Amino acid sequence: MSITGISDAVTAALHQAINGLDARQQAISSNIANLETPNYLAKEVDFESSLRAALEDGDPSKATVSVSQSLAATRLNGNNVNIDFELLASSENVMRQKLAVQALNAKYQLLRTAIGNT
């Protein structure tokens, strides 16, 4: 994604954040779908550290999303999905995503005011 007059570092960062949160939501949903699947290890998604580094370098579009397997202890069936954690994370994740969307919309609202189209 290029940074142009309309799309600046802020919108690029928010775009990356929404992307990362979407990936995390998918991983959480997958974990919940595999709640009782034998030998399934929960997936954990991280994009914040990469996004922070990319922001410090001045180009948020360089941020990447990484996924790893949870190191939590497994149950007898070799599965380590923790349902309380996943449902909590799912709620929090959606709220974070809504927050990022609101910020993006606020940014666009500013732009609309600037171009005289409220």
Next chain:
Amino acid sequence: MSAIFGILDVAKSGMGVYKTWLNAVADNIANIDDVTDTSTPAFQERFVQVQAVEDGTGFGHGAAVVGAEFGDPNGRVTYDPNHPLADANGLVRRPDVDLTDQMVYLQLAQRGYQANVQAFERARDAYESILTIGK
């Protein structure tokens, strides 16, 4: 990222898996008192085999039923000489299904299904918010 609104598919796959499990448990319980004569195999308990699905993104793409396994066809041979199906020694065959096990599976499958419904609703929430971008 996979298909548009892909997380809904992930939650749907989870609901499908737990619904299949519920079906299997219901079938096991429905047949728990089946009696056969000793020359016929007993009702075999149904087990559902489930595997995680990957879509190349690494974030996972839900779960899928990949097959079924069946319990012991020998069942439990019990002495019941008054039963019409009893053989010369007074034996009949009953399925080797434990009701306590089935009730536990029933709870697990039901809670799993409910959790996936929640995951579906959360994903829908998130997509609804994303659809407001630019409004």
